[in-house]
Amino acid sequence: MPVPERLEQFAARHARTDPAPPTDPRVPLESAGGRNRRRVNGGPMEIWINPECSKCQSALTILDAEQADYTVRYYLEQPPTVEELNEVLAHLELEPWDIARLGEPLAGQLGLATWPREAADRDRWTAALAENPVLIQRPIITADDTASIARSPEAVHAALRRNDNDPTPSN
Structure with missing residues (x-):
């Protein structure tokens, strides 16, 4: 077809x-x-x-x-929402940076590739994904x-x- x-x-x-x-x-x-x-x-x-x-x-x-x-x-x-993302991340057993599309132009504009990937930064990552779902x-x-x-x-x-x-x- x-x-x-x-x-x-x-x-x-x-x-x-x-x-x-x-x-x-x-x-x-x-x-x-x-x-x-x-x-x-x-x-x-x-x-x-x-x-x-x-x-x-x-x-x-x-x-x-x-x-x-x-x-x-x-x-x-x-x-x-941030809550939904946290629930999905828990089920995936992943961190927010693990599901981020770093190749997206917006990721480059935000400098995501340079963001720290520590437990203390998890909320920042999750908020960024919720605000910018293209990521x-x-x-x-x-x-x-x-x-x-x-x-x-x-x-x-x-x-x-x-x-x-x-x-x-x-x-």
Whole structure:
């Protein structure tokens, strides 16, 4: 299938139709207006994406192919809070500098590469990521008490396996 046709199909599957953004990042699509989040199969997983990112597009394609239940969060338009970032970082078992996109022009403008990477600097890093979500590595898949940076097909499949092994009953 030619690339333009695949991109059109991707855009059609993940299009946002309502211009009103939700006020609460955890509100399901049905009550949030759907602009910054899109529920697919009503699922417990959430994937933070930039729709322009090829890694995000690939991750969504895999989730769709596996008929996964997930919610899309357009995290550039609806940035995670510092608290959400801290929760995801705890699940990832990483520090904020580990998920920073240091190659972004904004990272260079802020001088992120030169910032100290010590426990005392963690809040500064987390605040910078929350204020500038373009600096957050993507895509990130979250589910209950797990999180994955899903840049490769293997990472997406691993996130699906972890979610499948969740003993929590679904409704």
